[in-house]
Amino acid sequence: MSNxxxxxxxxxxxxxxxxxxxxxxxxxxxxxxxxKGDRVLLSKAITFIESEHPTHQDISRQLxxxxxxxxxxxxxxxxxxxxxxxxxxxxxxxxxxLLEKDNPLAVLAIDPSSQISHGSILGDKTRMQVLxxxxxxxxxxxxxxxxxxxxxxxxxxxxxxxxxAGFENIFVETVGVGxxxxxxxxxxxxxxxxxxxxxxxxLQGIKRGIVEMADLVVVNKAxxxxxxxxxxxxxxxxxxxxxxxxxxxxxxxxxxxxSALENTGIAEVWAAVNDFRKHTSANGTFEEHRQTxxxxxxxxxxxxQLKRQFFEHPNIKTQLAQMEKQVEAGELSPFRxxxxxxxxxxxxxx
Amino acid sequence: MSNxxxxxxxxxxxxxxxxxxxxxxxxxxxxxxxxKGDRVLLSKAITFIESEHPTHQDISRQLxxxxxxxxxxxxxxxxxxxxxxxxxxxxxxxxxxLLEKDNPLAVLAIDPSSQISHGSILGDKTRMQVLxxxxxxxxxxxxxxxxxxxxxxxxxxxxxxxxxAGFENIFVETVGVGxxxxxxxxxxxxxxxxxxxxxxxxLQGIKRGIVEMADLVVVNKAxxxxxxxxxxxxxxxxxxxxxxxxxxxxxxxxxxxxSALENTGIAEVWAAVNDFRKHTSANGTFEEHRQTxxxxxxxxxxxxQLKRQFFEHPNIKTQLAQMEKQVEAGELSPFRxxxxxxxxxxxxxx
Numbered sequence: 264m265s266n267x268x269x270x271x272x273x274x275x276x277x278x279x280x281x282x283x284x285x286x287x288x289x290x291x292x293x294x295x296x297x298x299k300g301d302r303v304l305l306s307k308a309i310t311f312i313e314s315e316h317p318t319h320q321d322i323s324r325q326l327x328x329x330x331x332x333x334x335x336x337x338x339x340x341x342x343x344x345x346x347x348x349x350x351x352x353x354x355x356x357x358x359x360x361l362l363e364k365d366n367p368l369a370v371l372a373i374d375p376s377s378q379i380s381h382g383s384i385l386g387d388k389t390r391m392q393v394l395x396x397x398x399x400x401x402x403x404x405x406x407x408x409x410x411x412x413x414x415x416x417x418x419x420x421x422x423x424x425x426x427x428a429g430f431e432n433i434f435v436e437t438v439g440v441g442x443x444x445x446x447x448x449x450x451x452x453x454x455x456x457x458x459x460x461x462x463x464x465x466l467q468g469i470k471r472g473i474v475e476m477a478d479l480v481v482v483n484k485a486x487x488x489x490x491x492x493x494x495x496x497x498x499x500x501x502x503x504x505x506x507x508x509x510x511x512x513x514x515x516x517x518x519x520x521x522s523a524l525e526n527t528g529i530a531e532v533w534a535a536v537n538d539f540r541k542h543t544s545a546n547g548t549f550e551e552h553r554q555t556x557x558x559x560x561x562x563x564x565x566x567x568q569l570k571r572q573f574f575e576h577p578n579i580k581t582q583l584a585q586m587e588k589q590v591e592a593g594e595l596s597p598f599r600x601x602x603x604x605x606x607x608x609x610x611x612x613x
Numbered sequence: 614m615s616n617x618x619x620x621x622x623x624x625x626x627x628x629x630x631x632x633x634x635x636x637x638x639x640x641x642x643x644x645x646x647x648x649k650g651d652r653v654l655l656s657k658a659i660t661f662i663e664s665e666h667p668t669h670q671d672i673s674r675q676l677x678x679x680x681x682x683x684x685x686x687x688x689x690x691x692x693x694x695x696x697x698x699x700x701x702x703x704x705x706x707x708x709x710x711l712l713e714k715d716n717p718l719a720v721l722a723i724d725p726s727s728q729i730s731h732g733s734i735l736g737d738k739t740r741m742q743v744l745x746x747x748x749x750x751x752x753x754x755x756x757x758x759x760x761x762x763x764x765x766x767x768x769x770x771x772x773x774x775x776x777x778a779g780f781e782n783i784f785v786e787t788v789g790v791g792x793x794x795x796x797x798x799x800x801x802x803x804x805x806x807x808x809x810x811x812x813x814x815x816l817q818g819i820k821r822g823i824v825e826m827a828d829l830v831v832v833n834k835a836x837x838x839x840x841x842x843x844x845x846x847x848x849x850x851x852x853x854x855x856x857x858x859x860x861x862x863x864x865x866x867x868x869x870x871x872s873a874l875e876n877t878g879i880a881e882v883w884a885a886v887n888d889f890r891k892h893t894s895a896n897g898t899f900e901e902h903r904q905t906x907x908x909x910x911x912x913x914x915x916x917x918q919l920k921r922q923f924f925e926h927p928n929i930k931t932q933l934a935q936m937e938k939q940v941e942a943g944e945l946s947p948f949r950x951x952x953x954x955x956x957x958x959x960x961x962x963x
Contacts, residue, residue, distance in 0.1 A: 327946045334943065416948050423946070472825065474856075503856045506824075506849075554941045561940045564951035569923055570916065572960050590911045591904045593684065596677045596773070598766050601914035606963065610922045613959050 290325045297326075298333060300367075300429045302401055312420045313406045327420055330427035337426045338540055339433040341447040343473065344457030349483045349523055350436055351390035353457060356523040358394045360533055361432055367399045369430035373418050373437045373447055374405035401430055412567050415446040419560065422450065448476045449556055452549060453539050455479045455532075458500065460493035460520070475507060479535050482520040485528065493520040512548035514539060578607045640675045647676075648683060650717075650779045652751055662770045663756045677770055680777035687776045688890055689783040691797040693823065694807030699833045699873055700786055701740035703807060706873040708744045710883055711782055717749045719780035723768050723787045723797055724755035751780055762917050765796040769910065772800065798826045799906055802899060803889045805829045805882075808850065810843035810870070825857060829885050832870040835878065843870040862898035864889060928957045 293311075296304025311323045344350050354370060361368050370391070394400040403421060408414035422433055435451055437443045448454050456477035474480075480500050485493030501518040509515065517535045521528030543549035573579060582604060589595035643661075646654025661673045694700055704720060711718050720741065744750040753771060758764035772783055785801055787793045798804050806827035824830075830850050835843030851868040859865065867885045871878030893899035923929060932954060939945035 324946075324949055327949065331943055331946065420946060420948070475825075499856075503853055506853045553943075557940045557943065557947050558937065560947035561937060561950055564948050565923070565954060566916065566920065568951055568955045569919055572955070573915070573919055576960055576962070578962050587908065587911060590907045593681055593903075593907065596674075596681065596770060597907050597910035598770070598914050599674055599677065600911055601918060604915060605918045605922070608960050609963050610926055610958050610960055612926070612928050613957060 290322055290329070293322075293326060294329045294333075297330065297424060297428045302398075302428075305401065305424060305428045306403070308424055309403060309421050312424065313417050323420070327423055330423045333427040334423065335426060335429065335431065337431045337433055338453065338536065339422060339435065339451040340536060341435050341437070341444075341451035341454040342457065343437050343444050343447065343455070344483070345459075346438060348457045348459055350457060353481070353483055353521075353523040354434055354436060355391045355394055356521075356526055356529045357533060358391070358400060358434070359526075360529050362394075362397060362399060365399070366432055367401075367430050368394070368432045368434065369401040369403070369422075369425040369428075370394065370434045370436065371403050371418055371421055371425070372405040373411075373414055373435060373443050401425060401428070411442055411446055412563070415450065416560075416564070418446075419450045444473050444476065449559055452543070452552065453478045453536055455481060455536075457481050457483045458496065459484055460489055460496045474504070477504075477516055478510075478514060478539055479532070480504065480516060480518045481532055482518070483523055485520040486522045486525055490520075496520075512543050512552065513546060514542055514548075573608070576608055579604060582607065640672055640679070643672075643676060644679050644683075647680065647774060647778045652748075652778075655751065655774060655778045656753070658774055659753060659771050662774065663767050673770070677773055680773045683777040684773065685776060685779065685781065687781050687783055688803065688886065689772060689785065689801040690886060691794075691801035691804040692784055692786050692807065693788070693794050693797065693805070694833070695809075696788060698807045698809055700807060703831070703833055703871075703873040704784055704786060705741045705744055706871075706876055706879045707883060708741070708750060708784070709876075710879050712744075712747060712749060715749070716782050717751075717780050718744070718782045718784065719751040719753070719772075719775040719778075720744065720784045720786065721753050721768055721771055721775070722755040723761075723764055723785060723793050751775060751778070761792055761796055762913070765800065766910075766914070768796075769800045794823050794826065799909055802893070802902065803828045803886055805831060805886075807831050807833045808846065809834055810839055810846045824854070827854075827866055828860075828864060828889055829882070830854065830866060830868045831882055832868070833873055835870040836872045836875055840870075846870075862893050862902065863896060864892055864898075923958070926958055929954060932957065 293304055293308045297308055308326050311319045311326060314323070342350060342354060358368050358370065391402065395402055406414055406417040406421070408417065418435065422435070425433055433451075435447050437447045444454075454476050456473065456479070458480060460482050482493045482496050482500070497518050497520045504516050504518060507516075517538075519528060519532055519535060521532055523529065540549065543552065574583070586595060586600040586604065590597045590600050643654050643658045647658055658676050661669045661676060664673070692700060692704060708718050708720065741752065745752055756764055756767040756771070758767065768785065772785070775783055783801075785797050787797045794804075804826050806823065806829070808830060810832050832843045832846050832850070847868050847870045854866050854868060857866075867888075869878060869882055869885060871882055873879065890899065893902065924933070936945060936950040936954065940947045940950050
């Protein structure tokens with residue numbers, strides 16, 4: 264699959280005619296392939312989802328509608344941690360554990376920094392050799408995009424397609440350095456934070472607030488000779504998490520340790536994910552959480568689009584820059600400035 | 614000061630003529646009073662800020678503009694904690710300490726639940742008898758309002774007026790149960806979280822994320838016979854805070870203990886506030902933080918007003934309810950639903 268060869272369904276509607284491209288499979292063909300778990304057609308379908316091309320909007324809309332209807336039960340696991348914590352090795356080990364039970368798996372990624380590299384940083388198949396070679400695994404690198412919101416939207420819609428294709432286990436990987444965790448957290452059921460043993464007593468490198476989002480904290484690299492250190496870290500993190508108030512789903516975040524390299528503790532991690540799923544399914548918060556997430560994305564998306572239209576309006580653009588300076592300098596009340604700006608425009612029916 | 618007697622500056626402009634009300638002091642008179650530190654005229658001016666009456670908007674706008682120009686250096690301290698932690702006693706003790714140094718003090722409050730009680734819960738003068746009786750102290754209960762955003766706006770503008778009136782020390786009190794701390798945190802320089810000694814090892818009752826916002830954590834009620842317990846709690850909280858990554862201003866949150874009742878440890882709390890002020894002033898983050906806050910309120914206020922206009926539009930109202938249900942049920946992609954909704958309206962110049 265290459266992003267460079269983007270198929271167009273209706274060349275006439277497109278201003279640029281891509282002569283060398285093959286004629287496109289229709290939505291029906293794509294859907295048939297997705298439902299059969301055909302990874303080539305799934306990839307083609309995801310390419311439509313990822314495309315910014317206006318003529319692809321209709322196709323991706325239809326694909327998503329069909330896939331939403333065809334969804335099967337799944338567990339979506341978010342995995343984050345600072346660079347160097349061993350995310351790829353961990354995903355490879357956890358994925359191998361799933362394959363032993365013949366569980367199909369999709370590995371997606373969100374990396375907002377991949378705008379230039381087109382997603383080569385995360386979800387790189389070369390770093391997950393066993394998974395990449397297995398027909399029961401689907402790996403897709405981070406989509407490119409100009410905004411985290413856009414990247415997150417594409418990944419969330421890709422999840423829907425993967426679930427329709429029968430991938431019951433969805434991993435979404437991200438880096439532990441910023442806003443991207445919040446995006447991932449709002450699209451997964453279970454959020455796993457990877458940490459290193461003995462990395463000081465602080466959570467250096469992990470953004471404030473990320474720790475609180477974790478359902479599972481896993482001290483990775485508890486390799487031979489470092490088990491004692493890992494056990495101490497595990498205890499310290501456990502005490503720290505204990506200080507947080509309980510989550511709304513009544514789940515107490517678990518702290519585990521493992522060595523992805525030596526394949527120890529991996530089964531325990533997956534058992535904890537299953538415990539989480541059982542616990543939240545039993546008290547109804549699993550489904551509730553998904554509904555809350557869907558509502559979150561609805562309103563988030565409305566707000567983003569509304570703001571874009573507002574701030575791109577020429578009347579606003581010219582005034583805002585000047586007002587912002589006055590507000591920062593303490594010469595103008597921010598509330599008054601906002602009212603003045605809003606008074607410049609009106610919202611009406613189309 | 615009574616909210617019931619709301620003065621109007623221009624009875625002709627008002628549709629309802631309030632015959633029994635006294636003719637109003639002009640903005641000039643109010644400003645002269647504020648600049649002299651006249652508490653009666655300051656209260657009258659704040660009543661305009663708090664008023665929802667359209668004819669008062671012009672006056673409050675002018676007052677704020679004048680006061681922004683007349684502002685003096687100040688420190689704004691946010692104080693929060695669960696009910697029962699002793700906020701009033703703590704503020705009374707800390708305020709008395711300031712008065713010993715002849716420092717004027719304004720005590721404001723944000724209580725979103727005070728819509729009905731008109732702010733009687735917090736900032737109640739009867740609970741701060743020494744402060745209430747002192748001419749160097751100005752106490753104002755929480756403004757009423759239909760939304761936290763509205764209440765926060767009024768309090769933030771009240772801070773501006775108090776600063777122009779020469780109150781160099783501004784305390785903003787709030788309850789430790791929700792969104793109101795985030796509002797207070799975004800309008801103060803230094804955020805103080807009060808906790809009880811030995812209240813278990815967890816922060817029960819304190820919302821997730823509040824602890825991370827604290828610049829100072831104070832274990833109150835370290836009264837005679839409970840000092841050992843308080844010392845243990847202090848140590849536990851100190852260890853827990855140590856696990857958080859450093860703040861952007863490079864300030865390491867301090868954990869102290871005090872007995873507001875027995876007046877021990879209070880001077881140390883105020884010394885820590887001063888340390889915070891010196892530290893952040895020296896590295897430039899004090900002023901930077903205020904600029905960030907002003908920008909935050911500008912954009913927050915724009916977003917709120919924009920959303921209100923959008924969601925109140927009849928075309929949106931009728932469609933949204935139905936779409937939200939489909940999105941929650943997983944039948945419709947939230948992103949597509951948002952695009953469809955946005956397609957119903959347009960933003961144009963007035």
